[in-house]
Amino acid sequence: MPPYVIPDQCDGCQGEREPLCELVCPGNLMVIEEPTGKAVCRDVGDCWDCMTCTKYCPRQAIQTRIQYQLAFVPGKLVPVVGPHSVTWTLIDCHGHVERFIMRMLAGDEEEEDL
Amino acid sequence: MARERVYIDADVLIIGGGTAGCLAAWEARQSGGENLKIVILEKAFIRNSGALSAGMNALNMYVNQGKPEDLVAYIRYDVCGAPVREDILLGVAGLVNETVAMMEKEGLPIKKKADGSYLNRGKWNIEINGSLLKPITANMAMKARAKVYNRVYVTDLITVDGMVAGCVGFGVRDGKYYVARGKTVLVCAGGAAGLWRPRGQGDAHHRIWYYPFNTGGSYAMCKRAGAKMVGFDSRFVPVRTKDTYAATGTMSIGMWAPMINAEGEAFMREREEYVKLGGHTAPTPIRVLAYCREMQNNRGPCYMDTTKGDPQRVDGLKAQYLDISPILVLYWGCNDINPSREPVEIDAGNPSIIGAHAAFAGAWTLGTSRMTTVERLFVSGDALGAAPSRFISGSWSCGRLAGRGMAGHIKEKRPELLELDPAVLSDLERNIFAPLERYEKCSFFTSGDPVEGVFPNQMEWRMQHIMEEYCGGRSRWFYVNETNLGIARKLINRMRREQLQYLVAKDMHQLQLAWDVINRLDVCQLVIDHIDHRKETRYPGYVNRSDYPEADDANFDCFVTSLWDAKKDELTFGKEPYEQIIPGDRKAQTI
Structure with a gap:
């Protein structure tokens, strides 16, 4: 259930020392993209679907989707x-x-x- | 290019801030005193990393009834009566209830019966609301005032005169070179997922049962440091929910749902061939074998028949899975599946190499010290071999015993920190960052792919392809023989010996992936050679040898161990005798 970030809701965790999704991801997968300042999962296929980022996001900007091949x-x-x-x-x-x-x-x- | 270095000295140096590592830190503080310097090196972020990151809805080791001896007898039964380290398991089982009570006080919600006692799931399990299992576990390391370095990927142990002196690694985010020394060193960095080709492709390739970021570093590092290794002749094969590979204990033990085939036959209970092997509560490998046999005989698909389970518990199934595998709940929602009204389809995922679930991989340890054959080097959790089925609660307890062992070693032997040879450190540094350096020197195709290089994921796919085809993956129903093991060995060793010089990484994240594949390839060597050495079938379902289909007690009713010869890059095999402490029939439960 890889994480997808809704651009209007993500503010790159301004005010936090480090964006929370980037801080917590066990797979080192969440990063802030340079031009937009918003989070993105660098490789959705590498995600284990633990949902930690989704739970941590203070703006509920991360939507977890199941892989379409499965559902x-x-x-x-x-x-x-x-x-x-x-x-x-x-x-x-x-x-x-x-x-x-x-x-x-x-x-x-x-x-x-x- | 000179990289910034970080030097760390510790009394107790812990590699891996997981289930075992956090509790090892806690216990080392309790028994080692206020001044002990405890350091944890953690690949990700300790509060949320590892196999507990998605949560868990049960603790699968708890003495609900009888004595610790009965639990150990059950563990032995559940692996087909194969040799287990009963000394180690008895120590863990004797400590597990106390540890669970401690974790409840730390905030873990444990479900209760009306009388206030823990709600059991079967004989040896209890139910929890474990969505915060990892933060609660990590908190123990914080309370122990362990110094935690997050996002440090440890690549190698350093030995001096046959003793472990410390380790080296790289900062995944900061790009620095880390050099850590310890008077004692604990490896507890998990097992190995992703050696075989996953069932899901593309964006579902990590939709697997075991945590995919545990990539065998524990085993690879111990092997390379010269520790005696054991148990790589077993593999854990997860028969799990189809497509999502979520754990099935919630249904099989929690609500007594039987496995059924396409004809609706509860085959474990109804087919004589499985009844005589134990029926519904047959040993774990046998249940895998039975599922595979039903599928091979075209009686699939197979299911867990929740409609025949305890109705009260079946109603709460979705809620229970939110604590362990929320993806399964979404999968049901998106596929119009109501698990209380219809059976849940199952499938076998590809094997994981683990030591703390129902399999045996890890380093060999001396007595109950948790010390390996390399002095000062300790292991726990999935890194400790030949003592299966400790699970989470047992790994907490096992970690505590390791912490005690290290603090005790420091008190008794008074080891000093060892001097590290600067030339060795420079060589290791060059080796660690080599994939980045190589990428810098590459020329590129128009696609951006390097002409002279291979990316980590490409090497991973090649390795998984070889293991799948020639080392008994799911598509081969876990069957192997000497011929295909020989092909697997040849190809994997060619990758290890000749192809790693092409491995490139374009950034620090890819450097982490590069080391993941290097470590996995080292574990492949252990797996192929151990399986080949055990010329028998002791764990049918996990490893089926078509050339040696029966158990051979005369030769193999023992632990098979190996030592790695660095010069020849070969494993030398030996045997350790099995010591039966709990008397009686090993293939029977005591209660």
Whole structure:
């Protein structure tokens, strides 16, 4: 599920010391392109689909897409990370929506951002 | 061109900030005291790197019942009764519950039953919400005040008088030459993915089960440093969800979903040939073998039949996979698949070379010290051989024991840092950056391709092609014989000996890819020669030798080890005896 960056939403992480997707990518794949100042995955085929960049992006500018050889478009899976949980939204190719809230950290359940 | 150098000295030098490495740092601090200098060299960014990066939804080593001895007996059973290092596994199994409790306190959410006890998945597993498994693991290294260098790719260990003195590498982002010394050195840089041709092509070539950025550096470096190696005659073959290669334990153990063939037959339970080998809970290699046999006999496609699983758990399947392999959830969404209502198709991916899952690859270690046959050189995690099925929780514990071992070695032996020969350092530097230098000297076609060079991905494809065709890849249903192993050896050795002089890298990222392929080729040598040496079939399903289809206990009921001769570039083989500590039938579970 390689990452694709939506140009209008990516601001190159201005203000961060290093763009977050570039900081975290385990495969060293996310880079900021010189002319645009926006992030791009340098080789989508090398991505392992761990989704770390997608979860970290402060502007939700990264959309993870499944390889077309394996599945149809235009389904989407969107994670939104809170302090103690991730809210996942799965939108299938027909627009049907499912939502999942997954715990991330143990701790006082009351404090969770639900 | 003189490159900027970074010199690092440490008491405990850890190569690889993963599952084992982070906990090794933690434990070294606990037993080595406040003044111990602990350094971690990490290829990526420690908080999110490695095989845990996508998360995990279970810990597959936990003593839910019985004693650690029963767990070790199960591990032995699950690899067809093959020799395992029971001494090492007993130490890990004895520490694993305590380690898991510690990680829960550090923030890992573990699912609970109504009575407050951990929610088990089968006998030896527990369920977790592990999407932050790696950050929580990395935090242990931070709490231990380990000095972490991110984006440093270690290429080689340095030995002095038969002892490891340190290592060298390059900064993936800063382009600097790193020289690190350690009084003790721990290699825990993962196993090796991507030796065989992947099933997905093009933009799906990394859609594989095992983490593709673990490229065998652990094994290649230990081998080149002269450590005794073991277990490369086994390969882990993942039978996983088709196309996405996500783990299937969630379905097979978690909801008791059987494998079925195209005729709807739950073949492990219904076909006599598999029932007598263990049925639904047969050893891991046997389940691989059965799946392959069904496919070879044209009874595929095969599935995990979730419709016959525990209905309550099946309903939560998508949520469970979001914690371990979100791509599978998107795949289902984009292919109109509802896994609670229809069986989930499975397929065999290509083998991985690993030591901490149900396979044996790694360095041989002395007793339970975690020290290899090279003095001061320790291994843990996937780099430690002959002690399979430690998984994540066991690798945490194994890392802790390595940390203890290193701190203990420093206390008892009081080793000093060793002097490094400047000429050796210069040679290594030249060798590390050679692909970049070569690229500078190339002329180019109009396409931008170098006339005199080969890019890392081109070499990777060649290597994968050779291994697939001649070393029993998925397209050969994991079968090999002496003839095709001979061809594989000839071609891989030609790449290693004659072709690496053409390897070029146009930037620092490609230099990382170049070293990935160099290391993978070194692991290929270990794999081909170890498989060839074991003239029997001990792990059917993983390695099927058509010329030696049966196990040969008279000759091979032992560990097969190798040492690399640098001058001849050949492996010399030996044997280590198997020591059975837990009595009883090795091909049976105790509980």
